[in-house]
Structure formats: C-alpha cells, structure tokens
Amino acid sequence: MGEKRTLTPVTAEQGAPVRDLAARERILGTTLRVLARVGYAKATVGGIAQEAGVGKATVYRSWPHKAALTLDAVRTRLPDVPVDDLGDSPREILAVARALAGLYGAPQVRAILPALISDAATDPELALRLRTDLVEPRRDRxxxxxxxxxxxxxxxxxxxxxxxxxxxxxLMLFRGVVLAGDVDDTTVRALVAAALDSPPRLP
Amino acid sequence: MGEKRTLTPVTAEQGAPVRDLAARERILGTTLRVLARVGYAKATVGGIAQEAGVGKATVYRSWPHKAALTLDAVRTRLPDVPVDDLGDSPREILAVARALAGLYGAPQVRAILPALISDAATDPELALRLRTDLVEPRRDRxxxxxxxxxxxxxxxxxxxxxxxxxxxxxLMLFRGVVLAGDVDDTTVRALVAAALDSPPRLP
Amino acid sequence: MGEKRTLTPVTAEQGAPVRDLAARERILGTTLRVLARVGYAKATVGGIAQEAGVGKATVYRSWPHKAALTLDAVRTRLPDVPVDDLGDSPREILAVARALAGLYGAPQVRAILPALISDAATDPELALRLRTDLVEPRRDRxxxxxxxxxxxxxxxxxxxxxxxxxxxxxLMLFRGVVLAGDVDDTTVRALVAAALDSPPRLP
Amino acid sequence: MGEKRTLTPVTAEQGAPVRDLAARERILGTTLRVLARVGYAKATVGGIAQEAGVGKATVYRSWPHKAALTLDAVRTRLPDVPVDDLGDSPREILAVARALAGLYGAPQVRAILPALISDAATDPELALRLRTDLVEPRRDRxxxxxxxxxxxxxxxxxxxxxxxxxxxxxLMLFRGVVLAGDVDDTTVRALVAAALDSPPRLP
DNA sequence: AAGTAAACGAGACGGTACGTCGTGTCTTCCG
DNA sequence: CGGAAGACACGACGTACCGTCTCGTTTACTT
Known part of the structure; x- marks a missing residue:
C-alpha cells in the first residue's frame, strides 16, 4: 500500500490545495447509485465520474481502482451490528445472527461483495482494506x-x-451469494439454538 | 438459457468433421495454467487461445465466456468428496469436513472461485452452471x-x-477467501464435534 | 523508419487476414472531410474513426499518427502539376508557377500543411514521408x-x-501561409518574367 | 480579439501593484530553454511554470497560450537585420540575404516557427501578432x-x-523548414546576383 | 481418388473502457 | 494581499480486450 496513492488521502499535507470534500461525497454517493443500477461489472469509472459531474482524474486522484472506490462507498452505508445489552444474551445473539442474514440477503451486498473479493485476489492492498475496514470491525462488534x-x-x-x-x-455468504438463496428466520433460529446448545470449542 | 450455444456441445451432430477433441483438452489445460500464472482477472481469452495454439474463435465456439471456460477447466480437476462407507460415521464426516477445508484452502480455488461467483452475479446462465455443475454435485455427495x-x-x-x-x-469459504486465512485441522475437528453434539435441526 | 508500422502497409503478408481496403478508403475520405470542417488542430483520431464508422484501433493499425493519416489523406487529392509539352516554354513555365500559386492559395493546404511541417519537426519518419511522398514528386515534375x-x-x-x-x-508558402495573403496572377507573371530574364545560376 | 487579455500587457494600467518583472523574464528565459530541450510540441505550460518556479496561473495571467508565450520568448532573442548604410548596396543586400539565411537555418527557428504558424491557423489573434510583431518589423527593415x-x-x-x-x-523557409536542408552562401550570392540583374517588377 | 464441407490458425474488425496527460480556471494557504 | 502550489472539469490520447467476422488451409467424411 504505502505507494503513490493511499485509499483515503483526503486532506492536503501542508501547503495549499485541498481535495474537494464535497466532490468526494458526491462521487461516493454516485458510485452507490450506479452500482445499484447497473451492477459492479458494468459500472465504469468514467460513467461514475460523469454522473457525479466530476472529471475522471478527480476520481483517480483519490482512488486507484473501481474496487477501492466501491469499498469506500459501501463501507459507510452498511447497517450496523446491534450490540446493545438487552440483559438477555439469547435475544442479543439472535439479533446479531439476524443482522448477518439481513446483510448477506441484501441485493446490493450480493451484487458487490463477490466482485470486491474477486478483485482483492489480485490486489493485496485492497484485500487488506476489505478485511480491516469492512469485515473485521463488524466481526469485532x-x-x-x-x-x-x-x-x-x-x-x-x-x-x-x-x-x-x-x-x-x-453460511449467509454461501447461501446468499453462491446459491443465490435466502436464509429464512427459522433457519437463523435453528442456528442460534444449535450454537447455544453446543458451540464450537477452542482446543 | 436456450440461446445459441450450450456450454458443452463437443461432438458434431452428423456428417461433419470434428477435430476438436485434442484442442479442447489443450485449451482447458492451458486455461488452468494461465489462471495459475496470472490470476483470473488478468487472464484473457486471446492469450489463452494463443498459448494453446488455437484461434480465438475455436475457444468461443465451445465456451461463451472466460467464466464458462474457467468453470469447465476447474470442474474436472477438483479432488472428489470422500463418500466411502467406513462403517464409522464420525470418521466419515470428519473426512468430508477435511475435504471441504482442503478445497477452499487450495490457492487455485481461492484465486478463481470468487471471480466466478462475481461474474455469476451478472450472468444467470453461469450462475446456474456454477450451482448445478460445481456446487450441488459435491453437496449431494x-x-x-x-x-x-x-x-x-x-x-x-x-x-x-x-x-x-x-x-x-x-466457514471455509469465508475464512479461505475473504479472510485469506486457513482452517486448521483442530478447528475442523471442533466443528465436527459440535455438529455431532448438536446439529442444526429442521423446523 | 522500418519500425513497427510503416505508413502504408495495407495488404497481408502471407496467411489469411487482409486489411479492409474499403475501410481504409472510408477513413481517408472522412479524414479530409473532418480536416476541412474543423481544421487540423481540432481534428481527433477518435472523431475521425467514429465518423468513418470504424474503431480507433483500426486507424492506429494503419497510421501511427494523426499527422501520418493526414499526409496520406492529402497526398492523393492534390491537383497535379501541369507538365505537358505545349511547344512553348514560357507558357509551360507560367502554368507551373500558377499551379504552385493555386496550391498554396488553397484553404485546405493553408490549414493543413503548416501543421504537418510542425509535427514533422519532432518526427523524422513523418518528415521523410512529407518530403518523399509529397514535396519531391511535385518538385521533380x-x-x-x-x-x-x-x-x-x-x-x-x-x-x-x-x-x-x-x-x-x-514565396507562395510564405505569403499564403505565414502572411495569409494571396499571390495574384500579376505577381506570378512578374516572377516568371524575372526568371526568364535572369534566373539564379549554378555556381 | 477584444477578449480579456492582450498578448503583451506587462505593466499595470493604473493603480495596481506589479511585481511581475523578474518573474516575466524568468518565464521567458525558461520557455526558450525548454523549447530548445524538448521542442514545441512536448513543451507544456505547466512544465515551464514549474521550471521557472512560478505558478501556472502566473503564466496564464500574462499569456493566453503556449503559442503566445513562445512568440514573446522568441521575439526578443532574434538577431537583428543589418541595415547599416555601407555606401555599397550590393554588399548591404548580400548582408540582408545572409541574415535571412542564417535566421531560417537556426535550429530553434526550425523547431519553433512551423508550430507557431500552425497554431496561427486556428488563432487569428496569434496570426496577427505573428505578422505584426515578428515578420513585418524585420521585413520593413x-x-x-x-x-x-x-x-x-x-x-x-x-x-x-x-x-x-x-x-x-x-526560399529559406522552404528549404530550411520543409526540406530540412541548408541554403549555402554560394546560393545566397547567386540569388542576390540574379536579383540585381533582373528583380521582379511592379506591374 | 476426388469432391465437399466443416472446422481450423490467424488476426482484423467495431466497440468500450482503461488510466494518463495537458489545458485553462479556480481555490487555498503561505510569506 | 500577491503568488506558488496544485486541484478541478474537460476531453483526447494510445492501449488492451472483448466477442464477431472474415480469410485461406487443413482435415475427414462422402461419393
């Protein structure tokens, strides 16, 4: 990573010019909109730039890839994991499992995530970001x-x-993305029940 | 799909000359080699054709996509699922789980599968093949x-x-492909143990 | 020159595929039309390709530059030098001088030639072609x-x-192109008269 | 042109502060150096500005074009036409002809002039300046x-x-710039001799 | 054995997107 | 508050692949 461009440079280093924050926001918003409309594969950087009223160079100045752009755009808009203490662990756990099912059941996630994973296979910087920015925070929560x-x-x-x-x-990933199926609430409850009954143990 | 080309036509219908067979094999072999060398994203149909000593049209005559070609190339080379009756179900189940872990731990699978899944998102025909030719047979076994x-x-x-x-x-997919990590044998045994103890139940 | 692309390759070397001659003609014709419409500086290879109903790559496959394309397009359409033997040298010479004046007085030539000369300053291959294909044949005649x-x-x-x-x-070049003026027929006759009277001599 | 900027504003018109002067000189000098180094086509305004230690805006504030900048840079450095009265017209005329040959034989002029002429074809303002600032003064002298x-x-x-x-x-322009050849002194003397013998006459 | 029809290698074709570069304008911050 | 630094919208550049389409050539089946 630490190469020429990081994925989130944003503000100027010292002297004068500052990246146009409004433009950045507009680009990210447009990116999501375009992804939703045409899918990842058919989305183009040029198209996004044009629809955002921005030059291509402005996009490339901040993100090296369509993938990086997508990652940044997606990151902030994901629904959060419910971690509130309800005083009732089974209910809390069920809420977590349902959030997971909802996430991988969402059409946008199904359309975008596999592409990101795929691109990450040839871009270590992206792979790192995918893990540290997207997966791990949610996993930790x-x-x-x-x-x-x-x-x-x-x-x-x-x-x-x-x-x-x-x-x-x-499971959610496999069913939602590979099998293009759903994980219904009954199954979610069964999973939680099985886990409460006998979770995998540390060695 | 019912379009013009199926994904596995192979032999001619009647009187006409077919010289395919050797070429098909050469193409599939070359495809795997190229995929291993440069990854899915940077592999090109033209490059594979050239390296296989074959015209591009010959490739397109048998496979409509890089994705379809990849799928076909990968399909036959996957290690099989062990289904032998050993008279000892826990051991049999462990063998199945280990095969699964080995599959998703293989570098080729990590490099190729996400790309196939990603392309499948915009190609229903491919999505179908991915399921019927790759996933479901193994799942059934x-x-x-x-x-x-x-x-x-x-x-x-x-x-x-x-x-x-x-x-x-x-789990294997998530850890192997998204997290680029491994699922060690201890974890596999723990999974099997937890399942034997309390598997998810049908409603 | 003799590098990767010559300026007039055209027909295939041996095996099979042949450059599409109709496309070449269409490209050259379109080039002239576009040059006449917008001038050399504002003409773009992409624009010409599109207007000719041709991919950009097809243009670049035959000509390395906008300049080379222009040169080829212009070359064939220039009016010829009158060299007929009229039995009357003064009349013949006047015809030659008038042809010269007409050439450099033509708007297309004024618009295109300086640009070619300018590009030739940084492209020896083009400079050579400009001389051997355009200037010298006419000069010889x-x-x-x-x-x-x-x-x-x-x-x-x-x-x-x-x-x-x-x-x-x-003189025609200087007046027509640098001064954007004309060389009227009176001046042409005066030039011819002066030359017949006392031409420059070899040492 | 009557737009916002003239090509030679230089000093402020009224009450405003002008600290330009040194910068202007530095820019013009750098322009010549860069032109000599990389040629007109590959010279960029941004590059010149940077090498002159000046912001691009500072350049554009004084010159609307690369062409205008080039014209200004070139104008002042040209060797002058010798007009001294030597009491001997043939010798004076020969000196003028030799100055002309030297001018168009200079590499910088060969590299820069055609480009200026070419740009002038699409910029009437520049064409005017080229004539009034560069050509006509020398022609008059x-x-x-x-x-x-x-x-x-x-x-x-x-x-x-x-x-x-x-x-x-x-002749000098044609030979020097189009044919990339020289006009040797013998030819210059022959030209002068022919002219003294029988110059072109007014009608 | 000759005739015929297809499948073949090669690669040109019309397109589309790429990522870079230069233009001329506009904005920010420093001295 | 003038100027360097450089971000900005724009648009052309030349490249790379795509998937389709000719080309001749090379089989392998007829007759």
Missing amino acids: SATVLRRAVARGVLPPDTDVLTLLDTWAG | SATVLRRAVARGVLPPDTDVLTLLDTWAG | SATVLRRAVARGVLPPDTDVLTLLDTWAG | SATVLRRAVARGVLPPDTDVLTLLDTWAG
Missing part, C-alpha cells in the same frame, strides 16, 4: 455480544467465538 | 454421508443436513 | 518543365532549376 | 536597404521590393 454471553454463562468459557461467527457469516 | 449418519442414529432424525453442510462450506 | 526550357535555350544552361522552383514555392 | 538601392539606381525604380524579399524569405 459481533464478538462482544458473544463474549458477553460467555461472561454470563450462557455459552461455555471455551466457546470459539470467532469460529462461531465466521460459521454464520459463511 | 457430502449429504449422503450425513444421511447415512442419521440412518445410523449418530445424528438425530431431524438434522438439517444441508444447512449443516452449507455452514461448513461457508 | 516541375523541374522537367524547366529543364525542357533549358534544352530549348529559353533558359541558360547553368540555370539553378531547383533553387528557382524552391524560390517560387517558398 | 530589410525593405529600407532595398529601397536605398533603388534610390541609388542599383535596382530599377519599379522593383517589387516586398516580393523580392518574400521570395528570399520563402
């Missing part, structure tokens, strides 16, 4: 809910929290 | 192992076999 | 008329034929 | 030498002085 359940004794102390979460995320 | 376990009473009668399998596949 | 006059004794034996011609061409 | 010769009876009273000069300038 979800984990706090499960750790709270462990603290309450609802889950055993040696519960492998991350594996459990990745298992769920994986 | 894996399911027979689990159903045998149900028949033996190792798993409860209302086990949601497909959800269980998709959960595992999803 | 004009010279035959003057040499005929020498043979007839109308001009002295040591007449510096090429300098005389270049002097006339230069 | 040369003409005084020839008019002196007429007054002395060395040339006939009806000599077409301007046509004669333009003929010479044209």
Whole structure:
C-alpha cells in the first residue's frame, strides 16, 4: 500500500490545495447509485465520474481502482451490528445472527461483495482494506455480544467465538451469494439454538 | 438459457468433421495454467487461445465466456468428496469436513472461485452452471454421508443436513477467501464435534 | 523508419487476414472531410474513426499518427502539376508557377500543411514521408518543365532549376501561409518574367 | 480579439501593484530553454511554470497560450537585420540575404516557427501578432536597404521590393523548414546576383 | 481418388473502457 | 494581499480486450 496513492488521502499535507470534500461525497454517493443500477461489472469509472459531474482524474486522484472506490462507498452505508445489552444474551445473539442474514440477503451486498473479493485476489492492498475496514470491525462488534454471553454463562468459557461467527457469516455468504438463496428466520433460529446448545470449542 | 450455444456441445451432430477433441483438452489445460500464472482477472481469452495454439474463435465456439471456460477447466480437476462407507460415521464426516477445508484452502480455488461467483452475479446462465455443475454435485455427495449418519442414529432424525453442510462450506469459504486465512485441522475437528453434539435441526 | 508500422502497409503478408481496403478508403475520405470542417488542430483520431464508422484501433493499425493519416489523406487529392509539352516554354513555365500559386492559395493546404511541417519537426519518419511522398514528386515534375526550357535555350544552361522552383514555392508558402495573403496572377507573371530574364545560376 | 487579455500587457494600467518583472523574464528565459530541450510540441505550460518556479496561473495571467508565450520568448532573442548604410548596396543586400539565411537555418527557428504558424491557423489573434510583431518589423527593415538601392539606381525604380524579399524569405523557409536542408552562401550570392540583374517588377 | 464441407490458425474488425496527460480556471494557504 | 502550489472539469490520447467476422488451409467424411 504505502505507494503513490493511499485509499483515503483526503486532506492536503501542508501547503495549499485541498481535495474537494464535497466532490468526494458526491462521487461516493454516485458510485452507490450506479452500482445499484447497473451492477459492479458494468459500472465504469468514467460513467461514475460523469454522473457525479466530476472529471475522471478527480476520481483517480483519490482512488486507484473501481474496487477501492466501491469499498469506500459501501463501507459507510452498511447497517450496523446491534450490540446493545438487552440483559438477555439469547435475544442479543439472535439479533446479531439476524443482522448477518439481513446483510448477506441484501441485493446490493450480493451484487458487490463477490466482485470486491474477486478483485482483492489480485490486489493485496485492497484485500487488506476489505478485511480491516469492512469485515473485521463488524466481526469485532459481533464478538462482544458473544463474549458477553460467555461472561454470563450462557455459552461455555471455551466457546470459539470467532469460529462461531465466521460459521454464520459463511453460511449467509454461501447461501446468499453462491446459491443465490435466502436464509429464512427459522433457519437463523435453528442456528442460534444449535450454537447455544453446543458451540464450537477452542482446543 | 436456450440461446445459441450450450456450454458443452463437443461432438458434431452428423456428417461433419470434428477435430476438436485434442484442442479442447489443450485449451482447458492451458486455461488452468494461465489462471495459475496470472490470476483470473488478468487472464484473457486471446492469450489463452494463443498459448494453446488455437484461434480465438475455436475457444468461443465451445465456451461463451472466460467464466464458462474457467468453470469447465476447474470442474474436472477438483479432488472428489470422500463418500466411502467406513462403517464409522464420525470418521466419515470428519473426512468430508477435511475435504471441504482442503478445497477452499487450495490457492487455485481461492484465486478463481470468487471471480466466478462475481461474474455469476451478472450472468444467470453461469450462475446456474456454477450451482448445478460445481456446487450441488459435491453437496449431494457430502449429504449422503450425513444421511447415512442419521440412518445410523449418530445424528438425530431431524438434522438439517444441508444447512449443516452449507455452514461448513461457508466457514471455509469465508475464512479461505475473504479472510485469506486457513482452517486448521483442530478447528475442523471442533466443528465436527459440535455438529455431532448438536446439529442444526429442521423446523 | 522500418519500425513497427510503416505508413502504408495495407495488404497481408502471407496467411489469411487482409486489411479492409474499403475501410481504409472510408477513413481517408472522412479524414479530409473532418480536416476541412474543423481544421487540423481540432481534428481527433477518435472523431475521425467514429465518423468513418470504424474503431480507433483500426486507424492506429494503419497510421501511427494523426499527422501520418493526414499526409496520406492529402497526398492523393492534390491537383497535379501541369507538365505537358505545349511547344512553348514560357507558357509551360507560367502554368507551373500558377499551379504552385493555386496550391498554396488553397484553404485546405493553408490549414493543413503548416501543421504537418510542425509535427514533422519532432518526427523524422513523418518528415521523410512529407518530403518523399509529397514535396519531391511535385518538385521533380516541375523541374522537367524547366529543364525542357533549358534544352530549348529559353533558359541558360547553368540555370539553378531547383533553387528557382524552391524560390517560387517558398514565396507562395510564405505569403499564403505565414502572411495569409494571396499571390495574384500579376505577381506570378512578374516572377516568371524575372526568371526568364535572369534566373539564379549554378555556381 | 477584444477578449480579456492582450498578448503583451506587462505593466499595470493604473493603480495596481506589479511585481511581475523578474518573474516575466524568468518565464521567458525558461520557455526558450525548454523549447530548445524538448521542442514545441512536448513543451507544456505547466512544465515551464514549474521550471521557472512560478505558478501556472502566473503564466496564464500574462499569456493566453503556449503559442503566445513562445512568440514573446522568441521575439526578443532574434538577431537583428543589418541595415547599416555601407555606401555599397550590393554588399548591404548580400548582408540582408545572409541574415535571412542564417535566421531560417537556426535550429530553434526550425523547431519553433512551423508550430507557431500552425497554431496561427486556428488563432487569428496569434496570426496577427505573428505578422505584426515578428515578420513585418524585420521585413520593413530589410525593405529600407532595398529601397536605398533603388534610390541609388542599383535596382530599377519599379522593383517589387516586398516580393523580392518574400521570395528570399520563402526560399529559406522552404528549404530550411520543409526540406530540412541548408541554403549555402554560394546560393545566397547567386540569388542576390540574379536579383540585381533582373528583380521582379511592379506591374 | 476426388469432391465437399466443416472446422481450423490467424488476426482484423467495431466497440468500450482503461488510466494518463495537458489545458485553462479556480481555490487555498503561505510569506 | 500577491503568488506558488496544485486541484478541478474537460476531453483526447494510445492501449488492451472483448466477442464477431472474415480469410485461406487443413482435415475427414462422402461419393
């Protein structure tokens, strides 16, 4: 990464000129709109720039790739993970699982995420951002809910929290994106029930 | 799809000369080699054709897409799912889970699968092939192992076999492809143990 | 030159594919039309390609530059130098001088030639073509008329034929292109008269 | 032109502060240096500004074009036409002709002049400046030498002085710039001799 | 054995998007 | 508050692939 362009440079270093923040916002918004309309594969940087009323160079000045642009655009608009302490771990966990199902069930995510993952395969910088900016923050927040359940004794102390979460995320990803199917609420409840009954354990 | 070309026409219908066969093999082999060398995104149909000593048209005559070509090339080379009856369901199930982990841990799969999934998002025909030719046969074979376990009473009668399998596949996919990490054998055993203890149930 | 692309490659070398000659003609015709409409500076390769119903690559496949394309387009359409033997050298010479005046007085030439000369300053290949394909053939043909006059004794034996011609061409060029003025027929006759009276001599 | 900027504003018109002067000189000098180094076509305003340690806006404040800048830079550095009265018209005229040959033989002039002429084709303002600032002053000064010769009876009273000069300038331009050749001193003397013997006459 | 029809290699074709560069204007911050 | 620094909208550049389409040539099946 640390090459010529980072993915989030924004403000000037010292002297004078400052990136046009309004333009950046407009670009990100337009990006989402275009992605929703035509899909990732058919979206073009030039098209986004034009629709945002911006020169192509202005886009490339801030993002090296369509992928980086997409990542930035998507990042901020995702619904958050519910982590509130309801005093009732099973309910909290169910809320987390449902959020996960909703996320991977959303058409935008289905349309965009695989493309990002695919591009990440040939762009380590993008792969890193995908993990650190998108996946891990949400994973961490979800984990706090499960750790709270462990603290309450609802889950055993040696519960492998991350594996459990990745298992769920994986299921949603696999069904939503690979199989293009849904994960209905009954299944979500069954997953949660199975996990509460016997979660994967740390070695 | 019912368009002009199917994805696997192969032999001529009647009196006409067919010299394909060797060429087809050469193309599929070259495709894999090129994919391994430069990755899906940077592989080009023209490049593959040239390296295979074949005209571009010959490739397009058999496959409508880079994606279809990739799918065909990958399909036949995947290691099979072990479904042998060992008389010991836990061992059989562990073998299935390990095969799954090995599959998604393979570099070629990590490099290629996300791209296929991504292209499938805008190509229903490809999406269908991806499911019917790649995912479902393996999923079905894996399911027979689990159903045998149900028949033996190792798993409860209302086990949601497909959800269980998709959960595992999803975890491997998520960890292998999104997180670019591994699923070690300890984790695989923990997953199997948790499933044997309390699998997801049908409603 | 002899680099990757010559300026007039055209037909295939051996095997099969042949450059589309109709397309070439269409491109050259369109080039002239566009040059006449918007001038050299505002003409673009992309615009010409589009108007000719041709991909940009097709243009670049045959001509490395807008300049080369222009040169080729212009070359064939210039009115020829009158070299007929009228049995009357003064009349023949006047015809040559008038042709020269007409050439540099033509708006297309005024619009295009300086640009070609300018581009030739940084492109030796183009400079060569400009001389060998455009200037020298016409200069040679004009010279035959003057040499005929020498043979007839109308001009002295040591007449510096090429300098005389270049002097006339230069005047037309200078007045037509630099001063954007005309060389009227009276002046042309005066030039011819002065030359017949006392042409530049070889040393 | 009557637009916002003239090509030679230089000093402020009324109350405003002007600190330009040094910057202007630096810009013009840098312009010549860059032109000499990379040629007109590859010279960029931004590059010149940077090398002169000046903002682009500072350049555009004084010159609307690369062409105008070039014209200004070139204008002042040209060697002057020798017009001294030597009491010997043939010698004076030869000096003028030699100055002309030297001018169009200079590499900088060959590199820059055609480009200016070319740009002038689409910019009437520049065309005007090119004539009034560059060509005509020198032409006028040369003409005084020839008019002196007429007054002395060395040339006939009806000599077409301007046509004669333009003929010479044209030859130098044509040979130097179009043919990329030289006009050697022998030829220059032959031209002068022919002109003294029989110059073009006014009608 | 000759005739015929297709499938072949090669690669030109019309397009589309790419990422870069230069233009001339406009804005920000420093001295 | 003038000027350097450079971001901005614009648009052309020349390249790379796409998927289609000719070209001759090379088989392998007829007759």
